[in-house]
Amino acid sequence: MSGLADQLKVRDCFEAGDWGYVIEARIVNPLHDLRFPEVGKLLLKVDTGFSGPIVVTGDIFEFLRLPDIEIPEDIRPVYWTLAGALTMRSAAAILEVDGKQLETDILTPLQGPGRLLIGSRVLKEIEIALLRKKTCFVSSQP
Amino acid sequence: MPAGWRYIFRHRERVRDSLNFINLFNADFARNMSDVLLKKVDRKLYSRLKAEAAARGKTVGEVFNEAVRVWLMAQRSRDIEKERNLEAYLDIKDEILEHPGEYFVIAKGSFLGRFRTLHDAFKQMRENKTTKGFVIRSQPSGEWLGGSIES
Numbered sequence: 001m002s003g004l005a006d007q008l009k010v011r012d013c014f015e016a017g018d019w020g021y022v023i024e025a026r027i028v029n030p031l032h033d034l035r036f037p038e039v040g041k042l043l044l045k046v047d048t049g050f051s052g053p054i055v056v057t058g059d060i061f062e063f064l065r066l067p068d069i070e071i072p073e074d075i076r077p078v079y080w081t082l083a084g085a086l087t088m089r090s091a092a093a094i095l096e097v098d099g100k101q102l103e104t105d106i107l108t109p110l111q112g113p114g115r116l117l118i119g120s121r122v123l124k125e126i127e128i129a130l131l132r133k134k135t136c137f138v139s140s141q142p
Numbered sequence: 143m144p145a146g147w148r149y150i151f152r153h154r155e156r157v158r159d160s161l162n163f164i165n166l167f168n169a170d171f172a173r174n175m176s177d178v179l180l181k182k183v184d185r186k187l188y189s190r191l192k193a194e195a196a197a198r199g200k201t202v203g204e205v206f207n208e209a210v211r212v213w214l215m216a217q218r219s220r221d222i223e224k225e226r227n228l229e230a231y232l233d234i235k236d237e238i239l240e241h242p243g244e245y246f247v248i249a250k251g252s253f254l255g256r257f258r259t260l261h262d263a264f265k266q267m268r269e270n271k272t273t274k275g276f277v278i279r280s281q282p283s284g285e286w287l288g289g290s291i292e293s
Contacts, residue, residue, distance in 0.1 A: 031264045031273055049287030069277045072231055075238075078283040086286065090244065092260050092277050103260040105281055121284075 007128055008138040012098075014043070021046040023118065023128060025097040027056065027106060028092040029064045035096075036060050042116065046128070047137055052088070053080060053104045057114035066091035066106055074081060074128035076110065087111075098126055098137045175203075223274070226251030231276055242280040249275025 013118040024041035030032070036042065036056075044054065061067065070091040079086045088107040095102045102123055108114040129138045195205040230248045237256075238246050245263035248255040248273045257263040263277050 030261070031267060049285075051284030051286070053281075065273075068274045071278050072228065072276060075235075075278070075280070077281055077288040080284070081286045090281065092263070092279060094260065105279070119284075 001072075005029065008140060010129065010131070011137040011139065013131070013134040014046075015134045016042045017041060017133075019043075019045065021130055023097065023135050023137070025118070026063060027054070027060070028094040028096055028101075029066060029069075030094060030106075031069060031128050032065045034064050036064055043113065045117040046125065046130075047117040048091070049118055050117060051121065052077065052107060052119040053121045054119065055088075055109075055117050057116065058108050061089065061091070061106065061108040061114070064093065064136040066093060066108075077105075077107070079100070091125055095122060095123070096121075102126075223251060227275055231278070236293075238278055238280050244279065245280045246287070247275060 012024070014022050014024055020044055022043045025044050026041055027036050067089070070089055074106075076105055077088050081087060087110040089110055090105045090107050093106045094105065095104045102122060102125055127138050127140055128138050173201065192211075193204055195202045197216060198205070206252055220230050227248050227250075230251055230253050232255050234248075235245065244256045244258055245260055246256045247263050248268050248272060249267055254270060256276075257266065260277070267273065267277070
């Protein structure tokens with residue numbers, strides 16, 4: 001990597017082959033002092049087509065005891081896909097990513113299996129660059 | 143004839159009624175009891191239950207019934223709290239929509255306040271000694287483009 005990548009001061013990079021662009025992160029529920037994963041980091045798929053924050057599978061949502069503090073049913077966010085509307089369960093939590101702690105909403109689909117991904121609402125708050133097959137944390141300050 | 147037998151003979155009608163009552167009671171008792179085979183019971187938990195039951199001079203079934211009663215009561219009180227939280231939420235729903243960047247905390251059936259950070263919202267819950275309730279920040283719905291779902 002050279003040129004623009006050098007100017008951006010590339011730090012950690014992640015690669016997940018056919019799975020696409022990913023970054024490492026950890027989700028924390030400070031109220032119950034729970035984190036997922038407890039050891040190491042979680043690979044979240046970078047999904048610029050998703051305008052929301054973070055999506056996880058139902059079992060991670062349960063593990064973090066997020067149902068205890070999730071928002072009421074009538075204000076659950078809805079995401080429009082080509083296949084129709086997808087209603088999400090949502091709870092506030094902390095995302096630890098690139099040495100930062102971001103307050104965000106963790107979502108999981110009301111029906112069907114969830115995925116592990118990070119959407120554009122959170123991507124706006126971190127500095128990443130897609131370099132060939134890698135996703136890298138970068139610093140934009142000279 | 144011994145005195146006891148004489149009494150029974152003399153009051154045989156009353157004794158028969160009493161015996162019928164006892165039989166009815168036993169039949170009712172048996173009807174309300176079931177032999178249940180439970181699958182996937184944690185072996186260690188079961189051993190502890192058995193030991194606790196023996197220490198208290200009770201059967202495992204009796205202690206199990208007690209435990210289930212307590213669990214059901216806890217569930218019911220939790221449902222009641224959830225209902226009260228929901229009522230409190232409906233009272234302030236408009237206010238939540240007016241302050242989209244803030245966290246609203248509702249727990250123990252009351253609105254506990256609105257906070258600029260999640261840290262402060264959780265702190266308030268901890269001070270109220272609760273870990274259950276609504277932590278609400280108004281968030282927009284959005285779109286999820288097809289391409290990113292497929293991959």
